[in-house]
Amino acid sequence: MDISKATLERFPLYHRILRQAKESGLTHISSEEIGRRIGIRGTQIRKDLTCFKEKGTPSVGYNVDRLKTLLEEFMGINLQREAIIAGVGDLGKALTKFAGFSHLNISITEAFDSDPNKVGTTIGELTVKPEEDMIKTIQEKGIVIGIITVPVKTAQDVADEMVSAGIRSIWNFAPTTLKVPEGVFVRNENLSVGFALVGHKAKDPNNQETP
């Protein structure tokens, strides 16, 4: 079955609620309760979950443990995975150190930069390597996940290198549209879009006409 983009983006939210539920000792949780905690309808959740074999029990809800495990298998969280990051500016460093990703079971195990001043510096336990080593490292370690936090002007080149070395999924923070071959996934996390929206919505509501 084909799972929609919208549903796929909600799975991590469901997973978060299930982790919380488990932590607080719940064995079962209803779709309405999950919905309440993330601000959507229960129907939505029941619909999203139809793609799993696991069924809920009427008047009881979903088995927290089993649903959590199933989501983890689906999302790949049951596998320990490695990712590399290109570009260790402030954002790159922040992502590399970010604790909030720990439950995804993806470790950023290699960091690269083209700036000789950054090469050799450390981020936590990682030592930054020169950009020229990236392709070789990706190939040797068989890494398939790449993160791009380089400036716009080099982002496409870095993406090309990643793809040529075997990266299959790219998390791109450079505000530009990357061209990648069919079969390679790119998620653009253009932070300016969010900030622009927040700025726009802050406009005085008495002053909000369309020009």
Next chain:
Amino acid sequence: MDISKATLERFPLYHRILRQAKESGLTHISSEEIGRRIGIRGTQIRKDLTCFKEKGTPSVGYNVDRLKTLLEEFMGINLQREAIIAGVGDLGKALTKFAGFSHLNISITEAFDSDPNKVGTTIGELTVKPEEDMIKTIQEKGIVIGIITVPVKTAQDVADEMVSAGIRSIWNFAPTTLKVPEGVFVRNENLSVGFALVGHKAKDPNNQETP
């Protein structure tokens, strides 16, 4: 007229293309060309732009300068705005220093943290202030945009404080669903969602069944 969420999120992309076009000396640009540069259809762009008074010229395209200005007015970029940030961990610091926001004309002018070890430290030209001063500062300076990069457990409290002090639009990076009163805008920038998706999509395509 009511502008859809999807359209609103594309305006910053259009703005980026118009900046580039202007920089490269173009006076006019067609909807198809804009579309090509961001990977969507021209029709989509023409539809999105119907809410503006500015019209394109058949066989010529849109006036780059005028459309850019119009988008800026609509998004509020013509106004110099201030934002505050709560939580100066690595991510908070990275956002505060991030150069990519400069064209949005929103400056992060105050940073707060509840950790006494961070209070008094500097980020670029900013000096981190104690969390307790946040409400007063927001009120005195009349700031309406807030950024939350504190841990989940304090995010709701910080949001409540921001709202009580007059913040009208919040950019939230804590992976939790904030409750805010009607009329306050929240944009959740849950980075785990993106990273989870990138991880999922990296799974071996020969191994991608639904459980």
Next chain:
DNA sequence: TAGATTGTTAATCGATTAACAATC
């Protein structure tokens, strides 16, 4: 004029929601 590109309508596609019989 011929070619390009617009603005707009209607068709399509995709996502959400309401409703409710089934069932624990």
Next chain:
DNA sequence: TAGATTGTTAATCGATTAACAATC
């Protein structure tokens, strides 16, 4: 049994796209 909550269908809502007359 009565109440709660499921899975699923049909209705609705929203977003994208194709098509094309209008026009520079």
